[in-house]
Amino acid sequence: MATSTLQLSSTARASYHLLTQRSAASLNxxxxxxxxxxxxxxxxxxxxxxxxxxxxxxxxxxxxxxxxxxxxxxxxxxxxxxxxxxxxxxxxxxxxxxxxxxxxxxxxxxxxxxxxxxxxxxxxxxxxxxxxxxxxxxxxxxxxxxxxxxxxxxxxxxxxxxxxxxxxxxxxxxxxxxxxxxxQTFGVEGVREHANFLRDVGDARKIRMKVLQNFEKAALPITKDEERKKLLHFAIVGGGPTGIEYAAELHDLIRDDLTKTYPSLMKFVSITVYDVAPKVLPMFDKKLADYAMDRFKRECINVKTEHHLTRLRPDEDCEGCFKLKIQEYGDEEVGAGIVVWSTGLMxxxxxxxxxxxxxxxxxxxxxxxxxxxxxxxxxxxxxxxxxxxxxxxxxxxxxxxxxxxxxxxxxxxxxxxxxxxxxxxxxxxxxxxxxxxxxxxxxxxxGDVAQKPFRFRNLGTMTYLGNWTAIHQSSADELKGWMAWVLWRTAYLTRSMSIRNKVTVPFYWALSWIFGRDISRF
Structure with a gap:
């Protein structure tokens, strides 16, 4: 008898449905x-x-x-x-x-x-x-x-x-x-094989492990100063919100936590953002983008606009390091311990x-x-x-x-x-x-898909800049500094999909603020 013609009581239907689910799981x-x-x-x-x-x-x-x-x-x-x-x-x-x-x-x-x-x-x-x-x-x-x-x-x-x-x-x-x-990699040699993307939790985990691993390698007594300089150069390719926010978060980690743990290594640390465009954060007006660049300059985060990466390859002279070939630098290559790639979508x-x-x-x-x-x-x-x-x-x-x-x-x-x-x-x-x-x-x-077309409502754009500062732009207003940071955290907290994460996110924020970030590798 076809299943569509079966007539079962509500209890029997529920039991039968549970049985089919378990049977399907067993077959899998x-x-x-x-x-x-x-x-x-x-x-x-x-x-x-x-x-x-x-x-x-x-x-x-x-x-x-x-x-x-x-x-x-x-x-x-x-x-x-x-x-x-x-x-x-x-x-x-x-x-x-x-x-x-x-x-x-x-x-x-x-x-x-x-x-x-x-x-x-x-x-x-x-x-x-x-x-x-x-x-x-x-x-x-x-x-x-x-x-x-x-x-x-x-x-x-x-x-x-x-x-x-x-x-x-x-x-x-x-x-x-x-x-x-x-x-989007734009066909740049070595990017897909050696760069780190930031689109999933697996990406974030690999980046986190790589950063901490580079500090541990640099702290070894057998590591040369030239190798330390490469290991602790963190290159971010892409000046959009993702690249800028990661640079800011990384700077917070180094300033607030790693400086205390590795004080002798701080002279070797550098963060560089590379972008092909004349300015970063193109979705913001010039005033807010300039504010972001001023913040980065004060925090010693280098921003290189109109720079084109043409190749990424492993550094044979420094295990775990990479060499970036920048078009504007000619044959000279730049050493880096990690390359985070955030340049667009395909x-x-x-x-x-x-x-x-x-x-x-x-x-x-x-x-x-x-x-x-x-x-x-x-x-x-x-x-x-x-x-x-x-x-x-x-x-x-x-x-x-x-x-x-x-x-x-x-x-x-x-x-x-x-x-x-x-x-x-x-x-x-x-x-x-x-x-x-x-x-x-x-x-x-x-049941009326054809009756009402979709209309996008722009609620504004926000980007975190580090050290409790951010920028926000919408049709209604523009904010920068601490007030924009408050709005940034409040907006993202309220947009979390579940009550569980609405509780856990501020809990971890508070935990990091009071006790510092966890810098163990596992």
Whole structure:
């Protein structure tokens, strides 16, 4: 008998649903997660609303600001929520720089997605999407490495052969693409292999360990002064908010804690921010950006604008060190103990893959392709966050967008950094992603997605500058110094996703202020 025709009591349905969940978990443990039963589950009690109607299955790709925010706002009584993400948690990225220096502990900035009481969660990457049959091909992620380079390490082996994890399929009624973006390296030699990114808790952990390790190496009696100078030169590439905030947090760590522990090493310490633009923090007006640079100058943090890094390689004369080749310095190379890379974003490989493939829907006789934004490479959506598609030529190339009438891909939505709203330019920020998530969830809950377009409300931009100072800019006001720092901490504290983290974040702030940061390595 088909499961859709079973008529069970409420108690029996609950027991049966629990049994199916445990059975699916058992199949996964036995390595049989690729079977339809384990990947989809049985559509029984979990797919019915309180009034007996079948809940639509909404699959969410990604657990970042867009995906997590959408999942927590979508009504579970109306929709069956399934999330697919390579990580089982959400990261509160504005406070990530603080975890990289020990001001906060890592668990204070993460939220486990399973606490959302999702109908299903699959830890893996969406490898491909069949829009015609509404099916997602998923690659399981069983790695315990949480750093940004994990995806590349898993899919490209040292011998050059491409390898993947276990694969399984997941069906959807509605699909929300919210997979975010990757760090942009601009093809600079050695960056992907040797630089440290700051986009996940794994990145922050590696940076924190590397900084403390360099101080320990420099403190050894066998280390030469020239090596100490390299080990304790901390290079940050990128003058946006992430790079500036990390430089400020690192300076706080050194000034407040490491100076007391390694007083004899302070003469070797230097922090340098490199950026290709004429000025850092381009999203702020000149007055606030100049204030930030004055603060850094007083704190002896070097800022090198209009400097182009062309190569990064290991230093053969200093174990654990690197050499930076700067275009403006000619053949001279700069030694550094760590390079933190924060220069921009590039599209997720899945987005590139989806935009290159043609597909044919049953409602359309011609082949279609996703509409691609010419500037960012993101998927184009309308103002209601519905994904656009355009006809594909016989050669497989998309028809030029100029004057081309687009159509909507049924039941597919896009939010966050991986998408661009047609004829609109919005920054790729957490603020935009979270507002899009809340808007789309609200409209789906009300069943009127097409009735009200998304409108971004700019709440302002903030950046921490160290030593209890910050800058803030919005359409209403501009703040700098201590008052901006108070606003910065208050805003980020109130935006934390759970009550647990609203308690733990100020607790760790107070702990670091009273007792200092933990500088042990483990």
């Amino acid at each position: 443990a036995l390595g049989l997660g690729h079977l339809p039963y384990a990947s989809r589950g049985l559509r029984l009690a979990s797919t019915a609303t309180s009034d007996g109607r079948k809940r639509e299955r909404v699959v969410i790709l990604g657990s970042g600001w867009a995906g997590y925010g959408f999942a927590r706002s979508l009504d579970p009584d109306k929709y069956e929520r399934i999330m697919i993400s390579p990580r089982s948690y959400f990261v509160f990225t504005p406070l990530l720089a603080g975890t990289a220096v020990g001001t906060l502990e890592f668990r204070a900035v993460v939220e486990p997605v399973r606490r959302l009481s999702l109908d299903q969660f699959h830890q893996g990457w969406a490898d491909d999407i069949d829009f015609a049959h509404k099916t997602i091909r998923v690659e399981a992620n069983t790695s315990d490495d949480l750093a940004s380079r994990t995806r590349l390490a898993l899919t490209h082996h040292p011998d050059g052969k491409k390898g993947k994890g276990s694969m399984f399929d997941v069906e959807y009624d509605k699909l929300v693409i919210a997979i975010g973006s990757y760090s 599209q997720n490989p899945l987005i590139q893959k989806l935009e290159e493939k043609a597909f044919k829907l049953s409602s359309s006789g011609s082949e279609m392709k996703l509409q691609k934004d010419a500037k960012t490479g993101g998927i184009v959506t309308d103002a209601n966050l519905r994904v656009h598609m355009i006809p594909s030529t016989t050669t497989g190339e998309p028809v030029p967008n100029n004057g081309q009438k687009t159509s909507l891909l049924p039941d597919v939505y896009g939010i966050g950094d991986c998408t661009v709203i047609s004829e609109t330019s919005l920054p790729a920020t957490a603020q935009v992603a979270s507002q899009q998530a809340a808007h789309l969830a609200k409209r789906l809950n009300k």
